[in-house]
Amino acid sequence: MPEGHTLHRLADELRTAFAGRAVASSSPQGRFAAEAARIDGRVLEGAEAWGKHVFVSFADAPEQVHVHLGLYGSFLVTPGVGRPVVGQVRWRLEAASTADLRGPNACELLTPPEVDALIGRLGPDPLRDDADPERAWRRIHRSSVPIAALLMDQAVLAGVGNVYRAEVLFRNEVAPMTAGRRVTRKRWDAMWADLVELMREGVRTGRIDTVRPEHEPEAMGREPRADDHGGEVYVYRREGQSCLVCDTPVRRRVLAGRNLFWCPTCQHRG
DNA sequence: ATTCTATGTCGAA
DNA sequence: TCGACCTAGAATA
Numbered sequence: 001m002p003e004g005h006t007l008h009r010l011a012d013e014l015r016t017a018f019a020g021r022a023v024a025s026s027s028p029q030g031r032f033a034a035e036a037a038r039i040d041g042r043v044l045e046g047a048e049a050w051g052k053h054v055f056v057s058f059a060d061a062p063e064q065v066h067v068h069l070g071l072y073g074s075f076l077v078t079p080g081v082g083r084p085v086v087g088q089v090r091w092r093l094e095a096a097s098t099a100d101l102r103g104p105n106a107c108e109l110l111t112p113p114e115v116d117a118l119i120g121r122l123g124p125d126p127l128r129d130d131a132d133p134e135r136a137w138r139r140i141h142r143s144s145v146p147i148a149a150l151l152m153d154q155a156v157l158a159g160v161g162n163v164y165r166a167e168v169l170f171r172n173e174v175a176p177m178t179a180g181r182r183v184t185r186k187r188w189d190a191m192w193a194d195l196v197e198l199m200r201e202g203v204r205t206g207r208i209d210t211v212r213p214e215h216e217p218e219a220m221g222r223e224p225r226a227d228d229h230g231g232e233v234y235v236y237r238r239e240g241q242s243c244l245v246c247d248t249p250v251r252r253r254v255l256a257g258r259n260l261f262w263c264p265t266c267q268h269r270g
Numbered sequence: 271a272t273t274c275t276a277t278g279t280c281g282a283a
Numbered sequence: 284t285c286g287a288c289c290t291a292g293a294a295t296a
Contacts, residue, residue: 103290
């Protein structure tokens with residue numbers, strides 16, 4: 001379930017489990033075998049997330065392993081070593097703990113210039129202290145592209161995915177098809193602050209919860225719902241169900257190949 | 271048993 | 284705008 005919070009959480013887990021330790025590195029599936037062998041036995045130095053990308057570094061090695069989970073990748077860290085391999089494991093790290101990477105969009109060794117180039121293509125990440133939201137604003141405020149598409153553009157903002165996109169638009173009452181240039185500065189500032197808060201909470205809890213206390217089912221006299229993405233949300237994947245705030249049926253449309261969910265009543269601002 | 275779907279991204283048409 | 288990538292679990296038959 002990879003949006004930015006998942007990757008920052010993963011970087012934290014990898015550091016906690018492996019930083020400062022010599023790690024066994026292998027590719028049970030074989031597709032990362034040659035690269036994994038080059039890392040084998042080295043001391044893992046760090047792991048860091050930029051948007052939806054994770055970079056793992058090793059002592060005495062200039063190259064870093066770049067991992068991108070894509071739509072269905074997973075990187076599971078569990079205690080203990082020597083566990084039998086189940087299914088397709090692209091990369092396995094072992095040192096007291098075991099980390100199994102499956103189905104990634106990318107798992108590759110990158111040179112320092114390649115890492116810099118990749119990071120250079122990314123917009124500010126709300127989860128990073130060094131993020132500069134002004135860079136995102138400069139792109140947004142002179143764009144005719146709908147704000148819903150801009151939020152998903154990793155060159156504009158790094159780490160926001162389909163759930164945070166839908167939810168931050170809802171929480172700030174912004175109509176998704178509003179052109180970037182029609183979004184006010186005040187609204188953008190509020191959306192950025194909201195993303196920082198929501199995504200930090202996501203890193204803390206490992207799930208995406210966006211519903212404010214006053215709109216929780218209990219407060220609204222409704223039955224609690226169990227969402228299949230593991231959190232509580234206003235509109236994401238709630239097509240046809242009534243809006244938690246105004247009862248209007250939640251709408252869905254496909255925008256740039258992705259499902260966009262919104263409440264046509266609550267979301268009316270630019 | 272098979273088809274479908276997904277919180278993502280790239281490159282060709 | 285579309286298919287490809289590539290995996291696991293859920294839904295359908």
